[in-house]
Amino acid sequence: MKEIEVTLTVNKRVHTVNVAPRMTLVDCLRDILRLTGTHVGCEHGVCGACSVMFDGEPVRSCLMFAVQAEGHEITTVEGLVGEDGEISDLQDSFWECHAMQCGYCTPGMLISSHALLMENPSPDDHDIREAISGNLCRCTGYQQIVEAVKMAAERRQEGL
Amino acid sequence: MKAATFDYVRPASVDEVCRLLADAGEMERKIIAGGQTLVPLMAMRMSRPDMLIDINDVNGLSEIEDKGDHLVIGGCTRQRALERSEIISKRLPLLAKAIRKVGHIQTRNRGTIGGSIVHGDPTAEISMAALALEASVLLRSVSEEKEVPLDGFFEAAMVTNIEPDQILTEVRIPVWEGASIGTGFYETASRESDYAIVSAMAQIELAADGTIVKAAVSAGGVAPCPLKLRGVELALKGSKPAELSSALDGLDEEIDPDTDVHATAGYRSRVARRLITRAIEDAVSEAKNERD
Amino acid sequence: MKYQKIGQPVRRREDARLLKGQGRFSDDWSVDGQTYMAVVRSTYAHAFILGIDVEVARSMPGVLTILTGDDARLDNLAPIPHSPLPSTKHDMKLEGPNGSEVFIGDHTLLPTDKVRYVGEAIAIVVAETLAQAEDAAEVVSVNYDPLPAVTDTAKAAENGAPTIWDEVPDNICVETFFGDKERTDAAFAAAQDVVEMDIVIDRVTGVPMEPRAALGDYNLDTGRYTIYAGSGGSVRQKREIAEVLGVEGDTVRVVSKDVGGNFGTRNRLYVEFPLVGWASRKIGRPVKWTCDRGESFLSDYQGRDLVTRVSLALDDAGQFLAMRADNLSNVGSRMVSLSPLSKGSGLITGSYDIPVAYLRSRAVFSNTAPTNAYRSSGRPEVTFAIERLVETAAAELGYDPIELRRKNLVSSEQMPYPNAVGMTYDSGEYAKSMDMCMDLADWRGFETRKKEAESRGMLLGRGFANYVESSIGTPREQAEIHVRADGHIDLVIGTQPSGQGHETSFAQVAAEWLGVPVNTISVIVGDTDLVKVGGGSHSGRSMRMAGTVIVKAADELIEKSKKLAAVVLEAAETDLEFHDGKFQVVGTDREISLYALAEVVGRRSDLPEKLSVIEDNVMETPVFPNGCHICEIEIDPVSGAYKIARYTTVDDVGRAINPLIVDGQTHGGIVQGAGEALGELCAMDPESGQPLAGSFMDYHMPRADEYPSFKTELNEVPSPTNPLGVKAGGEGGTTPALAVLVNGFVDALRPFGVRDIQMPVTPRKVWELIKAGS
Structure with missing residues (x-):
């Protein structure tokens, strides 16, 4: 199948790639751009491991084809890190609260939590659990993730 | 799995989309908008279109x-x-x-x-x-x-x-224009974010004296497709909220639930009755609050 | 002893990379020129393979090779040398019927005779891209002659069931008796009351979020295979892959860095790992295979699947007199591990002082995916059986379930306590943990909460369970400590974390002993060129085995360094004191740090030794983590929908090295157990043997919005069996969760005449029970 040239912006960098139409966005990120932080957990849109920000909104990158990203902006977990290489406050809360074990779902969890905090700066437990209900985690039982998101929100509120 | 191979086009107008669809011949051409249902099917190769027509760049389709x-x-x-x-x-x-x-x-x-x-x-x-x-x-x-x-x-x-x-x-x-309108919605799933097994919705408009003047009621999971419950609506219209229970007398004739891996027909019809009642009750009480 | 670093909630070192998306999971490895493998899998549960036609597939775009079982046979690939029989000193030993040797059967990589379950690998396709490999795999045409199939555990053991292996016509591959039949029979005959239950613990699967993957790279020049593949322990994988490929051990290097969850599923070797190595040699290019989720539902080794009949004899005061159990474990179509049956066999009497017991343990083949140890292998099953049995006994004989438990609990004074089937519990305060947990759960406030729920039309049920589980595992572990002049210490160890935080907790132990900061210690795992010996991570062994050998190695390092420090400081060894990572001449300011010493030793030719030690440790004695869990479940009788309102735990993990990590293990363990109790099921069509759960759309994975936050506390009773007092913290969350939740549902539904509910407890099941009992 003929490949199609696609220009997309990932973590503020513009990339031009050639992809077969059937290549998913997540495969393009991982296999062509070698951004392996975004993970594939199911390829059928349920587990959320492949979550990325697409034009500022969280989406599942296994449910999009790379050709559909033409002209769009994507932020992956690698892009949550500041330009100075410093992790974000949300990532720091995840660290402090032990919000990950194997770490496989973590990039997707960070993306979903990041999106939540942009929209709702003071979420309660229910809001957080709802926001991450589309991300499966097999290790943590979710509790320390909820605590981490809450900690990040509280610290932002306090201006820390 | 990776999707089976396909051609991809991204037309800019509805006319162009229509032309592409009309020219399909023996080929299967499918529109992709959000892709949230289609792409999983393609990833399992249960759907294998020859061409995807991406309508995300078509102007005027998202207002x-x-x-x-x-x-x-x-x-x-x-x-x-x-x-x-x-x-x-x-x-x-x-x-x-x-x-x-x-x-x-x-x-x-x-x-x-x-x-x-x-x-x-x-x-x-x-x-x-x-x-x-x-x-x-x-x-x-x-x-x-x-x-x-x-x-x-x-x-x-x-x-x-x-x-x-x-x-x-x-x-x-x-759009309903009345002054006192309320809505109700219930669904039961294995858990909150799953596909619903049974669901019920109602929108009710009350007159100043509390009579139901308009009712819209639908249910899901009680027939092969979403169902508008015209009989229930008819029974509700002109009645007082106190007479709610009799409005569902004819429910069993309206619904046609099936048994599948998620639930039996009996479960669906019994639960639907309760959820529809709750949805209507919620709608009525919300409408009352609107009025007060 | 007062520790400074052990017991602290130290932030995990591994998180620094995981948080940034810089982990290195199996599919993250890529090497130049790599190709991709797809696996052709059986679509029948049981069928002869008459032929495989690959001609059309071979001509597909991008296809490089297609290999079948005939090719594997020509290349003399050996079957996987699983060692399914638990064999360490304290494992319950299993035998075949009538004392015969257990028939294991070959786990051929690609069978040529017949397929024995849906999803069994029968051919591989290698192509330039994965999509091309999958395109070609679809058109590989297999000619089957279908046979009758059996998937159900009890049915597989019935007369006339389809035979999976000709060598075992009745499918029963294990039959072993434990305990004292005569005394048990006598106790039952004399008992005032006997309570009996039939219990089915169905098939589930581990579902690590990272699907399995392997990248094989055969080097033509050196003749070496490198396999990048996450697992439960690279050393074992290397040994077995080499054996399958018919090469010397060191011809194979296995590399495993970050592993996205294991839960037992990755402990044993899978056919795809040697297959990528073999395929790479055949085509002269690297070959990568990544399992998709549908494939993992078919082909991952699965878990649980035990049918048991249990009975309990009581005297007229509620004292337990004896217990009987008849356990039947489904090993699937190929025998990979008998760990669940063996582990469970040793713990049938649970936390209770039951003087005599008699147990029959059997295993049966069936046309299903092989089973393996799955989180807390064997223990949740038997905990479920005993705790359901005790709860039922209380309800039916009119005892208060708490008082009945208290009356029969193994007491602290009885420790170490030998149970009726031969296990010796090392230590524990079972009664105290019960008290703590009931306090924490506000046991007394339940009636008020129940009334409040009832006022909203809801039912509120309360579940309770004690548990004791065993941590045995491979007894040998090795640690290497290398002090580097640059101020770092390398700690090489043969366990394999998949989220348990070894890089941190092991560093805490070493840092404690060596008196250096935790972040100066680098824990090295997973690459068999660096790690030569190691038992991997399973059975809650890692912290205990590693902690012990690290302490031993650190003591040895200090001993050895002291001699060198004495030379460098020109002082007598007896005048040297070791503290804070340095040697000091007592009463002076003359001192040298370990790092400085490493630098000096590296430089001076008169001190040829390196600041390195390698220590081995063998520790056979098992430990017995234990505890108590309590839950409350609110049920909407209208729809059967429910939510877990409260869940409270007190666990004795022995000494907790890092409480943050232990808490996480507990939370995750609870949800993994709850998943099985509430929704997870590897449903299969009983006629065709087709799996009905092949994706996340039909396998109910626990999600964040289904659970409350849990209250968890520890009752740390250090184990006397090892220097750190460690037991284990990874399985305690899961072990009682099934029993606690089902006890909670039954409690809520008892007014409707409900005695038992088979898992998974779905809203529909709850609703039907309410309807039937109304």
Whole structure:
């Protein structure tokens, strides 16, 4: 199948790639751009491991084809890190609260939590659990993730 | 799995989409909007279109317009846009209530109103709300454009009355203007964010004396496709909320639940009765509050 | 002893990379020129393979090779040398019927005779891209002659069931008796009351979020295979892959860095790992395979699947007199591990002092995916059985379930306590943990909460369970400590974390002993060129085995360094004191740090030794983590929908090295157990043997919005069996969760005449029970 040239912006960098139409966005990120932080957990849109920000909104990158990203902006977990290489406050809360074990779902969890905090700066437990209900985690039982998101929100509120 | 191979086009106009669909011949050409239902099917190779027609760049398919007695919603409007729309929350409170239960935030960010409706899931919240409110859809092909009421559009589970050469361009949903309107929505799933096993929705308008003047009621999971409960609506109209229980007398004749891996027919019909009652009760009490 | 670093909630070192998306999971490895493998899998549960036609597939775009079982046979690939029989000193030993040797059967990589379950690998396709490999795999045409199939555990053991292996016509591959039949029979005959239950613990699967993957790279020049593949322990994988490929051990290097969850599923070797190595040699290019989720539902080794009949004899005061159990474990079509049956066999009497017991343990083949140890292998099953049995006994004989438990609990004074089937519990305060947990759960406030729920039309049920589980595992572990002049210490160890935080907790132990900061210690795992010996991570062994050998190695390092420090400081060894990572001449300011010493030793030719030690440790004695869990479940009788309102735990993990990590293990363990109790099921069509759960759309994975936050506390009773007092913290969350939740549902539904509910407890099941009992 003929490949199609696609220009997309990932973590503020513009990339031009050639992809077969059937290549998913997540495969393009991982296999062509070698951004392996975004993970594939199911390829059928349920587990959320492949979550990325697409034009500022969280989406599942296994449910999009790379050709559909033409002209769009994507932020992956690698892009949550500041330009100075410093992790974000949300990532720091995840660290402090032990919000990950194997770490496989973590990039997707960070993306979903990041999106939540942009929209709702003071979420309660229910809001957080709802926001991450589309991300499966097999290790943590979710509790320390909820605590981490809450900690990040509280610290932002306090201006820390 | 990776999807089977296909051609990809991204037309800029509805005309172009229609032409591509009309020219399909023996090939299977499919429209992709949000892709939240289609792409998983393709990833399991249960759907293998020869061509995907991406309508995300088609202009004018994602607007929400208030036309007075109804809203016009572009077929490619994201579910998340509906969720955030002030017009929707003011003018279509039932849809506003239902939308948050559709999938997850990540899928609502891509999934569209048109995609949800043409797909025909028996418990899809958007379809149920639109059906209850007597919405219609605008279908276009090269040869014609026609408005089709949703009542009758859903044929069977995952089957709707859209032809392979048609594109859904608009959803038209009537707006209720009354002063005291309330809505109710219940669904039961294995858990909150799952596909519903049974669901029920109601929108009620009360007169000043508390009489029900208008009622829209629909249920999901009680028939092969979303169902508008005309008999229940008729029984409600002109009655007082106190007479609620008798409004459901004819329910069993209206529904046609099936037994599947998720639930038995008996479970569906018994639970539906309770959920419909709760939805109506909620709608009535909300309408009362509106009035007071 | 007062520790400074052990017991602290130290932030995990591994998180620094995981948070940034810089982990290195199996599919993250890529090497130049790599190709992709797809696996052709059986679509029948049981069928002869008459032929495989690959001609059309071979001509597909991008296809490089297609290999079948005939090719593997020509290349003399050996079957996987699983060692399914638990064999360490304290394992319950299993035998075949009538004392015969257990028939294991070959786990051929690609069978040529017949397929024995849906999803069994029968051919591989290698192509330039994965999509092309999958395109070609679809058109490989297999000619089957279907046979009758059996998937159900009890049915597979019935007369006339289809035979999976000709060598075992009745499918029963294990039959072993434990305990004292005569005394048990006598106790039952004399008992005032006997309570009996039939219990089915159905098939589930581990579902690590990272699907399995392997990248094989055969080097033509050196003749070496490198396999990048996450697992439960690279050393074992290397040994077995080499054996399958018919090469010397060191011809194979296995590299495993970050592993996205294991839960037992990755402990044993899978056919795909040697297959990528073999395929790479055949085509002269690297070959990568990544399992998709549908494939993992078919082909991952699965878990649980035990049918048991249990009975309990009581005297007229509620004292337990004896217990009987008849356990039947489904090993699937190929025998990979008998760990669940063996582990469970040793713990049938649970936390209770039951003087005599008699147990029959059997295993049966069936046309299903092989089973393996799955989180807390064997223990949740028997905990479920005993705790359901005790609860039922209380309800039916009119005892208060708490008082009945208290009366029969193994007491602290009885420790170490030998149970009726031969296990010796090392230590524990079972009664105290019960008290603590009931306090924490506000046991007394339940009636008020129940009334409040009832006022809203809801039912509120309360579940309770004690548990004791065993941590045994491979007894040998090795640690290497290398002090580097640059101020770092390398700690090489043969366990394999998959989220348990070894890089941190092991560093805490070493840092404690060596008196250096935790972040100066680098824990090295997973690459068999660096790690030569190691038992991997399973059975809750890692912290205990590693902690012990690290302490031993650190003591040895200090001993050895002291001699060198004495030379460098020109002082007598007896005048040297070791503290804070340095040697000091007592009463002076003359001192040298370990790092400085390493630098000096590296430089001076008169001190040829390096500041390195390698220590081995063998520790056979098992430990017995234990505890108590309590839950409350609110049920909507209208729809059967429910939510877990409260869940409270007190666990004795022995000494907790890092409480943050232990808490996480507990939370995750609870949800993994709850998943099985509430929704997870590898449903299969009983006629065709087709799996019905092949994706996340039909396998109910626990999600965040289904659970409340849990209250968890520890009752740390250090184990006397090892220097750190460690027991284990990874399985305690899961072990009682099934029993606690089902006890809670039964409690709520008892007014409707409900005695038992088979898992998974779905809203529909709850609703039907309410309807039937109304």
